Amino acid sequence: MAVEEEGIPSLELMERAGEGVARAARDMLSCGAGRRVAVVCGKGNNGGDGLVAARRLSASFEASVCVVGATRPDCLSPDSRANFERLPGTPVVVQWLSDPGEVAEFARAAPTFDLIIDCLFGTGFKGPASGVFAGVIDAVNASGRPVLAVDIPSGVEGDTGAVAGPAVVAEKTVTFAAPKVGLVQFPGAGHVGEMDVVDIGIPDRLVENVPDSRIFVTTEQEADGLLPHRPPDAHKGTCGNVLVIGGSAGMSGAVSLCAQAALRSGAGLVRAAVPEGLCDIMETKLTEVITVPVAQGRRRSLSLEAADVLMECGRNASAVALGPGMSTEPEARDLARRLVAGIEAPLVLDADGLNAMAGSTDALTKRRHPLVLTPHPGEMARLLGTDTEAVQRDRIGAARRAAADWEAVVVLKGAGTVTAGPDGDVYVNPTGNSGMATAGMGDVLTGCVASMLAQGLGVLEAAVAAAWFHGYAGDLAARMEGRVGMTAGDVARHLPLALRRVPEERWS
Secondary structure (H helix, E strand, C coil), X not given: CCCCCCCCCHHHHHHHHHHHHHHHHHHHHHHHCCCEEEEEECCCXXXXXXXXXXXXHCCCCEEEEEEECCCCHHHCCHHHHHHXXXXXXXXXXXXXXXXXXXXXXXXXXXXXXXXXXXXXXXXCCCCCCCHHHHHHHHHHXXXXXXXXXXXXXXXXXCCCCCECCCCCCCCEEEEECCCCHHHHCCCHHHHCCEEEEECCCCCHHHHHCCHHHXXXXXXXXXXXXXXXXXXXXXXXXXXXEEEEECCCCCCHHHHHHHHHHHHHCCCCEEXXXXXXXXXXXXXHHCCCCEEEEECECHHHCECHHHHHHHHHHHHCCCEEEECCCCCCCHHHHHHHHHHHHHCCCCEEECCHHHHCCCCCHHHHHHCCCCEEECCCHHHHHXXXXXXXXXXXXXXXXXXXXXXXXXCCEEEECCCCCEEECCCCCEEECCCCCHHHCCCCHHHHHHHHHHHHHHCCCCHHHHHHHHHHHHHHHHHHHHXXXXXXXXXHHHHHHHHHHHHCCCCHHHHC
């Protein structure tokens, strides 16, 4: 679009991209006091960016270009060939790697370089790398040298972050105009290292006019801006009333974590509706939460007889969280389906509430009131009638399709949590860490979403804000206490501190 609609010469865009790569390479080389650079290029325009970088680096560094999968310049894309023809007269050394023997020679030489620049494949790459390309990727990764990837690490799919075969593991990735989905979704995100976004002169309005580009990474400033204002005369009645419905024998902790998180993320009043046989233990666990005992069925799970009482409780709530620890007992499942259809408050559906809707997702679109679903990949797979691997291959696609089909906001949990709205907008969450891979984290997130809804945020805004601050609370817990051994309760405990990062005057 920049070339065809704006008239920006493609070679000019390539020159700017190559200069951005050269600038990043200089920074990396200056840190290590090195001079020898290998620029590993493919035949396409990604390789052309590398050729520009090699030319610009050659004035101060020893630059070698390794063109993979080709034997002569006319194998290159037109713009790459044009930049190849600018190399004569520079000290750049060119090698052609087209057979296993030449790749083996490169593998032996790779550890002698101070920096390797990866320009093999661009953002349009699909499937596994093979042949000499796979061999070069393996050699780069085995070299033990710092790697700078251009636009995206070779072997990572730009649209999804999928890695189907060998893929470069970079210390830094320079990408152009905007981040790519594959740079922020795992497993691809694990290959990126530090990410540097370089402006090469593509107008912002072009990006904004591409429908498929309605994918955003939530920033600190955006997350702060979403949080509700709390006036000086606030009281519990003005800060939102959350109802949490769930619990069963052995699963009282899920309701407890959800309710605590709702309080700690700002709700003024929280009630926990649980099977009557769990009420005593819940009152021991939860000092500040009001417990509501309701009829129970087998194994102290919720009974269908509780439906009317829970509907009435829901009418008095600003937001309802349904499902934590609810169990998969048939009666509890039938109750969940009835509540999804009948609760008139904004509803957050999680855990066994989600499992109850597997095979009955048509009922989700019949709700007249706001709905947020917070599945982990396994729950999403059950709802979609597929497998977890399929969901993980294209997390953004899965969340976006589900949100559109169910006319709801979908929060697909996991590393790089994806929040999708029914209109196609998608937000990727950058906060959180591997220490949060433990039981109960989803219950805390559900409580955060319900709390944000109860405090008056819109459905999508509440989900995006909750995901960001939930992850940030996990980051605070990791810094202060460490990742290994972190619990969901630790994250809930750090929520007030995470929210405190908002300027104090907004809360006074």
